[in-house]
Amino acid sequence: MDQHLISLARAVKRRRRARHPTLWLFTDERRQPDLLATIAxxxxxxxxxxxxxxxxxxxPALARQVAALCRSRRITLVIAGDWRLAAALGAGVHLRGGVPPQSRYRGTVNTASAHDRGQMIAARRADASLLFLSPACATRSHQGxxxxxxxxxxxxxxxxxxxxxALGGITGAVGRHFRAGCAGFGAIDALSSC
Structure with a gap:
């Protein structure tokens, strides 16, 4: 895990007195061979x-394991694109591209990803409580x-x-450049190695 990124997230939490998590792991089945160890x-x-x-x-079975681990460690969990699974787990919903689910279900925290101003507006209209703006930097997730x-x-x-x-290519080395207006960081690779 990128300790410098963790330090930056802690600093954002203190400086902004944020009630929301300031460091988010985005799961990826190809890049996280042992997801539960990564979350732990x-x-x-x-x-x-x-x-x-x-x-x-x-x-769904993996999501139940993840939810149990997150609850035991007091880590906030949101489920991407599946409000039914989120509701079953008592988790929040992550809206891709700010697009709201076809449901009125709202979890404790609802997040959204956006890649442009239009998606940011859609996320706000969908009542997202946190927004991941991406790609902040060059990233394997959005090659090209x-x-x-x-x-x-x-x-x-x-x-x-x-x-x-900030999301997309975020590491501790580049995260320090995203302090202005930054409420935290989302990452895959920087948080995936245990």
Whole structure:
């Protein structure tokens, strides 16, 4: 785990007196061979998990294991794109591209990802309580996509009425460049090695 990124997330939590987690693990079945060990290594008090694992066999069973682990460690959990699973687990919902689920279910924390201003507006209208603005930097998740960079990222984040977290290629080395208006960080690779 990227200890410098964890330190940055702790600093954001203190500086902003944030009630929400400031360090979020985005799950990825290809890049996290032992998801439960990865979640168990997340720091308490600042962490959240966006459970994706869309193509994983036995996704609901794995999600139940993840939910139990998150509850025991007081880590916030949101389920990407599946409000029914989120409701069954008592978790929040993660809206992809700000698109709301076809349900009125609202978890304790509802997050959204956005890649442009239109998606940010959609997320706000869908009542997202946190927004991940991506790709902040070049990333394997969006190969070939144009990274926002710190200046464009901050300009977009400044226009949002909900806390905005940096996602996409985030490490401790680059996270320090996203302090202006940054309410935290989301990562895959920087948090995946135990």
């Amino acid at each position: 290594a997340l720091p308490r008090g600042i962490s959240g998990v966006v459970f994706r694992h869309d193509g994983a066999p036995g996704r 996509a144009s990274a926002l960079g710190p200046v464009r990222w901050a300009a977009l984040a400044h226009r949002c009425r909900v806390p905005v977290l």
